[in-house]
Amino acid sequence: MLTIAVDAMGGDNAPECVVEGTVETLRESGNRLEVLLIGQEDKVRPLLDQHDTSSLNLRFMHAPEVVTMTDIPAIAVKTKQNSSLVRGLTLCREKKADGFVSAGNTGALMAASLFVLGRIPGVLRPTIYAYFPRLGPGLTNIVDVGANVDCKPENLVQFAEMLTIYQRDAAGMDKPVTGLLNIGEEENKGPEYLKQTFNLLKEADRKNRINFIGNIEGNDILLSKASIIVCDGLVGNTLLKFGESIPKFLGSIFKPSIEKLVKSGQLDPKSAEITAQTFKAMFQPFDVEQFGGVPFLGVDGISIVGHGRSSKTAIMNMIFMAEHMIEKKVNQHIAEALA
Amino acid sequence: MLTIAVDAMGGDNAPECVVEGTVETLRESGNRLEVLLIGQEDKVRPLLDQHDTSSLNLRFMHAPEVVTMTDIPAIAVKTKQNSSLVRGLTLCREKKADGFVSAGNTGALMAASLFVLGRIPGVLRPTIYAYFPRLGPGLTNIVDVGANVDCKPENLVQFAEMLTIYQRDAAGMDKPVTGLLNIGEEENKGPEYLKQTFNLLKEADRKNRINFIGNIEGNDILLSKASIIVCDGLVGNTLLKFGESIPKFLGSIFKPSIEKLVKSGQLDPKSAEITAQTFKAMFQPFDVEQFGGVPFLGVDGISIVGHGRSSKTAIMNMIFMAEHMIEKKVNQHIAEALA
Numbered sequence: 001m002l003t004i005a006v007d008a009m010g011g012d013n014a015p016e017c018v019v020e021g022t023v024e025t026l027r028e029s030g031n032r033l034e035v036l037l038i039g040q041e042d043k044v045r046p047l048l049d050q051h052d053t054s055s056l057n058l059r060f061m062h063a064p065e066v067v068t069m070t071d072i073p074a075i076a077v078k079t080k081q082n083s084s085l086v087r088g089l090t091l092c093r094e095k096k097a098d099g100f101v102s103a104g105n106t107g108a109l110m111a112a113s114l115f116v117l118g119r120i121p122g123v124l125r126p127t128i129y130a131y132f133p134r135l136g137p138g139l140t141n142i143v144d145v146g147a148n149v150d151c152k153p154e155n156l157v158q159f160a161e162m163l164t165i166y167q168r169d170a171a172g173m174d175k176p177v178t179g180l181l182n183i184g185e186e187e188n189k190g191p192e193y194l195k196q197t198f199n200l201l202k203e204a205d206r207k208n209r210i211n212f213i214g215n216i217e218g219n220d221i222l223l224s225k226a227s228i229i230v231c232d233g234l235v236g237n238t239l240l241k242f243g244e245s246i247p248k249f250l251g252s253i254f255k256p257s258i259e260k261l262v263k264s265g266q267l268d269p270k271s272a273e274i275t276a277q278t279f280k281a282m283f284q285p286f287d288v289e290q291f292g293g294v295p296f297l298g299v300d301g302i303s304i305v306g307h308g309r310s311s312k313t314a315i316m317n318m319i320f321m322a323e324h325m326i327e328k329k330v331n332q333h334i335a336e337a338l339a
Numbered sequence: 340m341l342t343i344a345v346d347a348m349g350g351d352n353a354p355e356c357v358v359e360g361t362v363e364t365l366r367e368s369g370n371r372l373e374v375l376l377i378g379q380e381d382k383v384r385p386l387l388d389q390h391d392t393s394s395l396n397l398r399f400m401h402a403p404e405v406v407t408m409t410d411i412p413a414i415a416v417k418t419k420q421n422s423s424l425v426r427g428l429t430l431c432r433e434k435k436a437d438g439f440v441s442a443g444n445t446g447a448l449m450a451a452s453l454f455v456l457g458r459i460p461g462v463l464r465p466t467i468y469a470y471f472p473r474l475g476p477g478l479t480n481i482v483d484v485g486a487n488v489d490c491k492p493e494n495l496v497q498f499a500e501m502l503t504i505y506q507r508d509a510a511g512m513d514k515p516v517t518g519l520l521n522i523g524e525e526e527n528k529g530p531e532y533l534k535q536t537f538n539l540l541k542e543a544d545r546k547n548r549i550n551f552i553g554n555i556e557g558n559d560i561l562l563s564k565a566s567i568i569v570c571d572g573l574v575g576n577t578l579l580k581f582g583e584s585i586p587k588f589l590g591s592i593f594k595p596s597i598e599k600l601v602k603s604g605q606l607d608p609k610s611a612e613i614t615a616q617t618f619k620a621m622f623q624p625f626d627v628e629q630f631g632g633v634p635f636l637g638v639d640g641i642s643i644v645g646h647g648r649s650s651k652t653a654i655m656n657m658i659f660m661a662e663h664m665i666e667k668k669v670n671q672h673i674a675e676a677l678a
Contacts, residue, residue, distance in 0.1 A: 133588070135588070135591060135592070146522055149522060149529055149530040150530040150531055181577060182573070183485055183488060183572065183573055183576045183577070190488055190573060191488040191489040191571075191573055192489055194573075217576075217577070217580050218576065218577035218578065218579065218580030218581035218582075218583075218584070219580040219581065219583060219584040220584075221581055221584070222581075222584055222585070222588045223584070231577075232530075233522065234521070234522055234529060234530055234533070234574065235573065235574055235577055237522045237556075237557065238520060238522070238556070238557035238570075238574055238578065239557065239577065239578070239581060240557065241556050241557030241558040242557035242558065242560055242561075242578060242581070242582075243557075243581075244557075244558060245557070245558040245559075245560070245561055245562070246561070246585060249472070249474070249561045250589075250621055252474060253474070253621045253624070254617065254618070254621045257617045257620065257621070258614075258617060261613060261617065266613055267610055267613055267614070268610065271606055271607065271610035271614075274600060274605055274606055275597075275606070275610075275614045278593065278596045278597060278600065279593070279618075281596065282589055282592045282593045282596070285592070
């Protein structure tokens with residue numbers, strides 16, 4: 001039976017949501033896996049006691065320290081060895097757990113994963129991707145979104161290769177398609193490192209390691225042209241944060257306009273309510289919750305990073321994601337491909 | 340009297356919109372400037388003949404060739420010397436015109452401006468900025484948005500300095516504020532070239548050449564934190580194109596939802612119509628028309644670039660922008676600052 005270690009203290013809604021998500025995961029999965037919940041006993045125990053966990057494969061482990069969202073990653077990893085975050089990853093390294101899940105400080109989780117688990121042999125730099133909205137079926141992932149800056153062409157190509165394996169094996173996609181985010185569609189466009197990356201991606205395509213459709217531009221991101229969009233972490237991180245800020249920005253224009261229409265009698269309150277719901281629903285493709293989290297691809301172990309705002313459903317999805325990655329041998333396939 | 344050369348053939352709506360915008364400009368300005376309209380005689384003359392231009396300071400000049408939107412910039416500049424685009428800029432160099440305005444092929448206009456007009460002494464690389472939406476008063480410009488990739492720290496600092504001068508002198512802003520687009524707020528964040536840029540921007544701030552507020556992130560762009568956001572052209576271009584694709588993307592989710600509500604009787608047609616108008620109005624801050632175009636900052640002359648979709652109002656705004664830049668001596672001030 002697989003054992004997934006879960007950071008009870010990670011995320012804005014921790015430990016409440018993490019405890020609830022864990023309990024639901026075990027119930028929903030018919031106890032097919034074991035969860036090792038790690039956190040501060042005085043905070044987590046009372047929450048666990050609210051549930052009947054006697055029949056569940058649920059163990060608790062005390063960790064006195066907590067890595068906070070404002071901790072500086074490199075320092076936290078060194079000074080908070082007794083945190084749930086570092087302990088969970090250490091258990092993975094010692095093979096006492098098969099994977100680790102946390103909605104805590106992303107930077108700290110990446111730093112600790114790299115430090116504790118190390119890289120899969122052949123991997124130059126592990127990477128983090130993110131989900132982007134798209135119309136219709138399939139999914140769009142942008143890689144990298146902040147784990148790596150100053151990326152070299154060979155880094156970007158590995159990101160595409162690793163994510164191709166993940167999408168094919170773990171996400172069950174027939175044919176993941178890679179596009180290179182650039183300033184124009186033509187082959188000779190953009191900065192030098194992207195011209196070189198273009199050539200390396202073409203070579204990887206010829207070797208059937210990826211399916212490369214060439215350069216794509218910013219206005220192609222939402223158009224479902226590629227399931228994997230490759231870029232430097234500065235570009236991906238900026239796009240991700242910009243995209244996440246849009247619903248609130250537009251809401252702050254739309255909502256007062258609707259309220260004004262109601263006040264002036266041009267729109268009845270019931271229609272306004274329906275309109276507001278439709279407006280909110282429009283941003284569902286922007287909702288990260290449905291995906292839960294993302295794996296830190298390329299580290300020698302299973303380390304799943306969740307959004308700080310993760311709900312219990314997100315926690316559940318992250319635990320299943322860890323299970324799935326292990327069962328589908330994603331890391332083994334990455335090691336074979338990049339050896 | 341100032342003479343502004345206008346590319347009659349530039350833009351998706353040319354020459355119709357350009358002719359109309361030109362005529363309106365002269366009428367609205369009380370003939371305080373002269374416009375030299377350049378384009379293919381058989382296309383432009385019939386349109387001019389629809390107006391009574393006898394009292395206007397409007398001259399027409401025939402140019403047999405046209406640079407199209409799909410022309411490759413570097414090639415177009417060399418092979419289409421008799422195009423309205425190259426001729427207009429050449430007139431500026433020969434001091435037969437004081438500025439040039441075009442809504443045509445942006446890449447070609449940049450290449451031709453650089454080739455024909457050259458750089459202001461001291462300017463390492465001319466640059467193009469773009470307007471981004473913001474709440475409340477003021478404006479947000481991102482620089483560079485595609486004229487320059489592989490930017491060096493000293494390029495990025497000059498972009499901030501040039502745009503500070505433009506915003507202060509031509510846009511009449513009291514205190515333009517510069518932010519550096521990066522992966523995190525802390526000083527030591529991001530790629531190497533941005534760490535160096537950070538230090539150079541701080542130095543420029545100490546010398547009162549700019550007002551630097553430090554690093555800002557993707558989610559800060561819409562928050563009116565800075566009037567000048569500095570980044571490499573790859574990042575700015577990607578953000579610009581991504582942002583421009585959002586209204587259509589969201590509309591393709593929102594509109595069918597509203598139509599469905601009308602069909603099912605949950606929303607009456609009149610409320611749906613009002614809602615649709617409110618939705619459309621929400622994107623007004625994304626509307627480039629109101630600004631018209633942007634100057635190619637750093638070239639030794641006045642070269643205003645408009646969006647391909649420029650309306651007659653946009654053309655008018657671009658002509659006034661050229662006039663304003665000349666009157667406010669923006670290029671002279673850039674030359675003095677960067678000498």
